[in-house]
Amino acid sequence: MSTRRRTRTKSRVIGLSVAVTTVAAAVATFSVANADEETAPAAAGADHAVFVQGNEVSGNTIHAFKRSDNGELTAAGTYKTGGKGAVATGAPTDALASQGSLVYDARHQMLIGVNAGSGSVTSFSVSGQKLSDRHSVSSGGDFPLSVAVYGDTAYVLNGGGEASVQGFAITEKGLKPMPGSKRSLGVKGPAVPVFSDNPAQVSFTPDGKNLAVTIKSTNSIEVFPVGSDGSLARKAVSNKSEGNVPFGFTFDQGGRMVVTEAEKSTVSSYDVGSDGKLATVSAAVPNGQNTLCWIQAAGGFFYGASTGNSAVSAYRVDSDGKVEVVAKQAVPLSADSRGAIDMAASADGAFLYVQNGTTGNIDGFRVEANGKLTLVTKATDGLPRFSAETGGMEGIVAA
Template structure:
């Protein structure tokens, strides 16, 4: 098994299903594999340099633009994915002022990022042109608490009304209601889950 720093951050299909994008943390690249008609990715990828350091999570906006979370300086960059696998940066790294942004999830016109280094959640919004901005000046939509240490993953429900945050160090999951303005209101905290050090709890999904 490769070292964590050398393993891919995330792999994600483009919304049209024509390509598979993979972030490579240590190489600071985003590799795009065209999908073949038989459902398998091409043998060779188009390798793109990442706009920010340590590219990690991948998600897409409603227009199919790709957003990549970058852990080195807790930034997000936005790209247009071209048919040949090349990426065109349409918005350079946007910093959130937090520590180690690793995960990024979409809820309509809003995005939420999990900052593992200081256990906060950042909120983002997009405008009609797809430009990304923070939902508030400090870049924190959900501050840390004693029961929310070690944010490791996020998940949004299919109806885009609730956000769940996995806190690996605390062994908890926080649930938030997503407001119309992108604000978060905590509605629950599930406790008693295995802490990261005990079982390696990592990864969450919601329906």
């Protein structure tokens, strides 16, 4: 065989070997990728989920829903908390008369809810829309009704008896009471409070330097400065509310406190000082509705739920913290959805979910560019309607 022919033959053999090796490598890579996709565990943490607290007197439950990309909800399971729900005395539509009774802690991928009828708090690990690893602990007082989380610390607001806040360390095994962390709020009442008198919400400021509590009976906002270790000052700084019956609150992008006031359905905003003192920015801005209690930020707006006439109003808060009503009714009133109470927004602010205590359903809305809301879903699966005897849902989070 000539040297030229031997060279061509050798080149074909080498080329064929390289091609076979390349194909084999590609097949192996494809197989490994598919194997990884098939065996990879679900991502930890809440994802495309909405969780609703049933607050049933016979046994509290968490109702899980899967949220589609267009905001629709599909039932995804119900989980017992191991505790009991409760109803505040005289409550008309909202059993706990509070905001923040169910919270999601993204840092620890944990859902935390209150059992007002058992004086306890329950936590779950969250994966997608699934809950597991349930842990319960005493709330440190009567009628727990709101939870605040910052870093590795949680505080629970106890609204009955001698009202107080109790601190907890957040651990892999749920909440662990922090010795010496309990603080009295200076108000006393029955173990099951009257809905118009009890404290309404506890929350950290966005920087974690203060812990605030709204108290209806004293028309005050109590603010505890917070130490670097999560401990509170021995005594709160008491601030007079601009409107009567301060209830729910949240914070704007500048860290200002935005508070609802139920008596005349108004909203006020405040700068929060490092010493716990509040400085008024907007005072008691009315929305023309009936019994405004809950407030939630979504899509660059703030939404308030007025349970007296089931209206959801839209607000804008400017860069200076001034409050303006954008729409007194961001969505038409509906006979199918009555008793609007607590609300939650998806993490991207695209959707707002509203609990309706009287009719026992969740309305899901798309947030429009002008602040108006477009109904995209209505969920009723297993959700309890409010009843003074059996309880009624309160507490909702979305991811």
